[in-house]
Amino acid sequence: MAGQPVIELRELTKKYGDFTAVNQLTLNIYQGEIFGLLGPNGAGKTTTILMMLGLTEPTSGKALVCGIDATRNPIQVKSRVGYLPDDVGFYDDRTALDNLIYTARLNRIPLREATERALSLLERVGLAEAAEKNVGEFSRGMRQRLGLADVLIKRPEVIILDEPTLGIDPEGVRELLALIRDLSRKEGITVLLSSHHLHQVQQICDRVGLFVKGRLLACGDMNELSRQLFGGATHTVELDLSAWSDELEQRMRSLEHVVSVECVEADALEGTSYVTARVVCSDDLAPQLARMALEHGLELYGLRPTKYGLDDIYHRYFEGSEAS
Amino acid sequence: MSEQGIAKMRRLFGKRDSAPAEAAETKAGKVTPPFWVIVHKEFGDHVSSWRFVILLAIVTVACIGSVYSALTALSKGFSGSFEAVPEFLFLHMFTVSNGVMPNFLTFISFLAPLIGIAIGFDAVNSERTKGTLSRVISQPVYRDDFLNAKFVAGLQLIAVVVFALGFLVMGLGLFMIGYPPTPEEFWRVIATLIITVVYVGLWLNLAIFFSIRFRQAATSALAGIALWIFFLVFYGLIVNLIGQATAPSNPNDAAAVIAHQNFLMFLSRLSPAYLFQEAATTLMLPGTRTLSPFITLEQGYLAIDAPLSFGQSLLLIWPHIVALIAETIIIFAASFVLFMRQEIRSRS
Numbered sequence: 001m002a003g004q005p006v007i008e009l010r011e012l013t014k015k016y017g018d019f020t021a022v023n024q025l026t027l028n029i030y031q032g033e034i035f036g037l038l039g040p041n042g043a044g045k046t047t048t049i050l051m052m053l054g055l056t057e058p059t060s061g062k063a064l065v066c067g068i069d070a071t072r073n074p075i076q077v078k079s080r081v082g083y084l085p086d087d088v089g090f091y092d093d094r095t096a097l098d099n100l101i102y103t104a105r106l107n108r109i110p111l112r113e114a115t116e117r118a119l120s121l122l123e124r125v126g127l128a129e130a131a132e133k134n135v136g137e138f139s140r141g142m143r144q145r146l147g148l149a150d151v152l153i154k155r156p157e158v159i160i161l162d163e164p165t166l167g168i169d170p171e172g173v174r175e176l177l178a179l180i181r182d183l184s185r186k187e188g189i190t191v192l193l194s195s196h197h198l199h200q201v202q203q204i205c206d207r208v209g210l211f212v213k214g215r216l217l218a219c220g221d222m223n224e225l226s227r228q229l230f231g232g233a234t235h236t237v238e239l240d241l242s243a244w245s246d247e248l249e250q251r252m253r254s255l256e257h258v259v260s261v262e263c264v265e266a267d268a269l270e271g272t273s274y275v276t277a278r279v280v281c282s283d284d285l286a287p288q289l290a291r292m293a294l295e296h297g298l299e300l301y302g303l304r305p306t307k308y309g310l311d312d313i314y315h316r317y318f319e320g321s322e323a324s
Numbered sequence: 325m326s327e328q329g330i331a332k333m334r335r336l337f338g339k340r341d342s343a344p345a346e347a348a349e350t351k352a353g354k355v356t357p358p359f360w361v362i363v364h365k366e367f368g369d370h371v372s373s374w375r376f377v378i379l380l381a382i383v384t385v386a387c388i389g390s391v392y393s394a395l396t397a398l399s400k401g402f403s404g405s406f407e408a409v410p411e412f413l414f415l416h417m418f419t420v421s422n423g424v425m426p427n428f429l430t431f432i433s434f435l436a437p438l439i440g441i442a443i444g445f446d447a448v449n450s451e452r453t454k455g456t457l458s459r460v461i462s463q464p465v466y467r468d469d470f471l472n473a474k475f476v477a478g479l480q481l482i483a484v485v486v487f488a489l490g491f492l493v494m495g496l497g498l499f500m501i502g503y504p505p506t507p508e509e510f511w512r513v514i515a516t517l518i519i520t521v522v523y524v525g526l527w528l529n530l531a532i533f534f535s536i537r538f539r540q541a542a543t544s545a546l547a548g549i550a551l552w553i554f555f556l557v558f559y560g561l562i563v564n565l566i567g568q569a570t571a572p573s574n575p576n577d578a579a580a581v582i583a584h585q586n587f588l589m590f591l592s593r594l595s596p597a598y599l600f601q602e603a604a605t606t607l608m609l610p611g612t613r614t615l616s617p618f619i620t621l622e623q624g625y626l627a628i629d630a631p632l633s634f635g636q637s638l639l640l641i642w643p644h645i646v647a648l649i650a651e652t653i654i655i656f657a658a659s660f661v662l663f664m665r666q667e668i669r670s671r672s
Binding site: 046050053055056057075076078079081083085086087088089090091092093102103105106107108109110111150154162 | 355356357358361362365369372451454455456457458459460461462463464465466665667668669670
């Protein structure tokens with residue numbers, strides 16, 4: 001991706017006494033992308049976000065948002081960035097509309113326009129009927145949607161969402177994620193969201209940073225991430241063939257992207273009339289492999305392509321970290 | 325699309341979006357700065373809160389009690405002849421007591437810190453526990469604006485309450501004793517009320533300081549109340565204790581005795597409660613000519629036996645007012661230092 005990064009972190013470090021919450025974090029996030037900060041609880045995700053907004057001071061390093069130093073000029077950063085904290089709070093004895101208008105007016109939006117924007121945003125997040133209700137009566141999911149409206153009312157260039165899906169039912173999560181993706185795609189808003197939910201991150205993020213114990217382990221889109229963590233082996237294709245030959249194995253090996261080819265012993269069970277070959281590759285080669293088998297005059301009984309998801313990446317990392 | 329292209333489009337969109345906004349702005353006047361937005365909201369919150377109702381009830385009862393106390397004392401004190409009407413009769417409404425119930429001034433000096441603490445003790449930490457602090461602070465609002473707005477909103481409310489009370493007592497007095505105040509009496513009452521507002525402001529500030537320091541509203545309230553009781557009850561005792569311990573051995577050494585007294589006076593006047601009491605009594609009892617405990621025989625004998633004029637009374641307590649404001653500013657500075665660099669997480 002070209003151009004200046006919207007969020008630029010340079011060797012950002014935050015220490016609490018002896019404990020290092022964020023360690024030498026360097027990261028660039030570009031215009032219009034959805035970036036997922038993925039990590040377990042206590043990995044330093046929230047601390048990183050706080051430093052981007054100038055809500056806490058880094059021990060060393062720099063956080064630049066839209067080219068502005070967040071520690072020195074937090075006000076300018078805050079007028080361009082919308083932040084949804086992980087457990088967003090509202091004034092419970094005020095209505096949803098009042099809460100939104102308050103935020104808008106803190107952003108120097110005149111009252112009349114603030115009201116217009118608030119109403120249209122409430123419509124957009126599906127809370128139009130609840131506009132005049134006190135926020136105290138809201139459910140968790142409604143609060144989160146109101147939070148999103150609250151973030152958007154200042155028309156930000158960047159939105160930062162800290163665990164936006166925490167504690168919402170699956171349907172609510174789906175709607176919220178769809179809304180976020182819609183925003184990013186239609187209005188070109190850069191989104192940074194932190195989460196420990198792999199699947200949600202996988203669904204909507206363009207790029208993901210895997211963040212554990214204050215360090216960024218890997219960063220990139222899904223394929224890049226698995227390439228970094230698996231050394232290229234991102235796909236496995238299993239073929240059930242009527243026979244197996246060395247010649248075929250050679251031809252398969254010579255294909256681009258193939259990492260390894262092996263013939264698994266046919267099941268000891270009687271009645272199985274085929275052998276299983278497992279091909280590990282760095283791209284989805286299922287069609288090519290199937291065609292090749294057929295060209296060799298073999299019968300194809302089964303074809304099972306598997307792709308390593310973020311789940312595997314996540315687990316793979318944690319297995320590794322526990323072992324070490 | 326290139327970065328520049330997107331930026332350009334954003335600018336175009338931005339212009340189109342803000343065009344009606346600008347039109348609305350010119351129609352609706354200027355944009356309210358965030359500071360006043362917060363002040364308005366805080367003031368509204370205070371007025372509609374239960375705590376305000378309770379506070380108002382306590383203070384009103386106290387005020388009616390003090391009026392009753394003053395009236396019974398006045399009716400007993402002189403009856404009939406107009407020649408016997410003492411000077412500054414109207415001010416007696418605020419200072420005279422029937423011996424059963426305290427007078428207005430005592431009530432106020434007792435309750436003022438409570439008003440300040442009640443309004444400010446959860447100013448910051450309640451927003452923190454509700455999770456609204458991080459939301460507000462992540463808007464383009466200066467942190468000191470946030471703090472100042474909390475203080476100003478509280479002070480506005482206090483001013484309204486204190487003046488309402490003062491005027492209530494004045495009105496009731498006017499109604500009951502049927503004796504109007506002279507302009508000088510009126511201005512003395514106004515000056516006392518202003519000093520009361522400053523004094524309550526000091527406690528409000530202290531309460532806000534505790535609300536920043538302590539994450540729990542209950543701890544912060546308790547700290548405020550503890551300090552209130554300390555200054556009201558124990559501080560005088562401690563000063564006395566120090567006075568006895570450091571008393572000069574030779575009671576005939578005038579210089580030493582005076583130095584000792586000055587030292588004790590200095591200690592007492594560190595307490596805002598003492599400062600306020602001295603200032604308010606001087607204004608309300610125009611007969612007070614000096615606040616020094618030492619008057620030479622000649623000074624006492626030769627002084628004109630007449631009350632001080634308003635200007636002179638004000639001059640006498642000017643240092644007190646300055647000291648009260650200075651103490652407020654010191655607490656304010658401490659709050660700033662604490663809050664400016666504090667990390668703000670949601671709900672912690």
